[in-house]
Amino acid sequence: MNTDRSPGRGPGPGAEALLIRAAMEETAESAPSLPDLVPVALVQGRRRRNRARAVGAGVTGVVALGVFGALLPMWGSGGDAQTARTGSAASQTATPSPAATGRPAPTPVHIEPTAGETSMADLPPAERARQEEFQQQVAVLLDELLPARLGTVRPVDLAVDRYQGGSDGNTFPVIFSVRPQADPGDAGADPPCQDTPSKGFRCRTVMLPDGIKVRSFSAVGNQKGSQAITGVGLSFTYGRSSVRLSVDGDDSSMVSAPVTVDQLLHAARDPRTLKLVKYADGHPMEDKEHSVRGG
Incomplete structure (x- = not known):
C-alpha cells in the first residue's frame, strides 16, 4: 500500500481535473451544495499549524479496525455498493473546492483495494468528486477538533467513511459514517448501554x-500478552441515518487511540459536525445498513 497513487493509471492530474470539473458543472444545479466549512476551519485551526506533528514515513495505510471491526461490523464499507455507486441526480452534487479558500486540501491516503473489493475510484466522476469533497471537509474539521497527538487527519480513498490519523510512526484508523438506516425489521435495536469490565468495555449515554441521544464507549481491542490497545467511539441516530464516529489504536505498534471519549464527544457536539451529518443524511453516500446495530 502506498500513500501516493500509482503512475500510469488514467489521465494526468490536469486532464483529470478538467474531466471532474466538467462532470461537476453538469450536476451543480441538481441539489444544494455541501456546507463550506473550510474557511471557518482555516481561521480557527491556525493554532494547529505550528504543532509538531506529521504522519510518520512508515504510515502506508489504514490498519485493521481492531476493536470496532469486531464489535461493530457495520462500521466498515462492505455490503452491496450499488446504492452509493449509482445514486440519483440529486445526490451527485457539485461542491466548492477547498483550493478556492487558499488552504490546501488534505492529501488522501491511497489504499489499493483487494481482489473483489471496490473503492472510490469506481464511482462515477461527479459522485466521486462529491464524496472526496465531503471527506476533505470532514478531515479538516476533525483535524481541528480532535487532539493534536492524533496527528494529521487525512481521508482514505478506499471509502467515504474512512480516515486516518498518524503520528510518531503510528497509524490510527478513524471512522466517520452517516449510513441510511435499515428498513424496519432488517436490523435489531441497540443492546442496553452498560459497562462490561471483564471485556474492557465501558458505555454511557449522553x-x-x-x-440527540448518543451512546459513547471505550473498548479494549487487540491484545498481545500483557499489552492491550483501547479505542473510543460513539453512535447516534440523525434523521434517517445511523451516525458513527470512532478512533481506534494502532494494532501493529500496540498503541491505543490518542483520543478520549470526552474529546470525541466534544467533536460530535460541534455545530459544524452536525451540519455535515445533516448534509450526508439528506444526500446519502453510503449503502443502507443491513446488520444488527450494537456497541
Missing part, C-alpha cells in the same frame, strides 16, 4: 444539542 445528550447532544437538540436532544
Whole structure:
C-alpha cells in the first residue's frame, strides 16, 4: 500500500481535473451544495499549524479496525455498493473546492483495494468528486477538533467513511459514517448501554444539542500478552441515518487511540459536525445498513 497513487493509471492530474470539473458543472444545479466549512476551519485551526506533528514515513495505510471491526461490523464499507455507486441526480452534487479558500486540501491516503473489493475510484466522476469533497471537509474539521497527538487527519480513498490519523510512526484508523438506516425489521435495536469490565468495555449515554441521544464507549481491542490497545467511539441516530464516529489504536505498534471519549464527544457536539451529518443524511453516500446495530 502506498500513500501516493500509482503512475500510469488514467489521465494526468490536469486532464483529470478538467474531466471532474466538467462532470461537476453538469450536476451543480441538481441539489444544494455541501456546507463550506473550510474557511471557518482555516481561521480557527491556525493554532494547529505550528504543532509538531506529521504522519510518520512508515504510515502506508489504514490498519485493521481492531476493536470496532469486531464489535461493530457495520462500521466498515462492505455490503452491496450499488446504492452509493449509482445514486440519483440529486445526490451527485457539485461542491466548492477547498483550493478556492487558499488552504490546501488534505492529501488522501491511497489504499489499493483487494481482489473483489471496490473503492472510490469506481464511482462515477461527479459522485466521486462529491464524496472526496465531503471527506476533505470532514478531515479538516476533525483535524481541528480532535487532539493534536492524533496527528494529521487525512481521508482514505478506499471509502467515504474512512480516515486516518498518524503520528510518531503510528497509524490510527478513524471512522466517520452517516449510513441510511435499515428498513424496519432488517436490523435489531441497540443492546442496553452498560459497562462490561471483564471485556474492557465501558458505555454511557449522553445528550447532544437538540436532544440527540448518543451512546459513547471505550473498548479494549487487540491484545498481545500483557499489552492491550483501547479505542473510543460513539453512535447516534440523525434523521434517517445511523451516525458513527470512532478512533481506534494502532494494532501493529500496540498503541491505543490518542483520543478520549470526552474529546470525541466534544467533536460530535460541534455545530459544524452536525451540519455535515445533516448534509450526508439528506444526500446519502453510503449503502443502507443491513446488520444488527450494537456497541
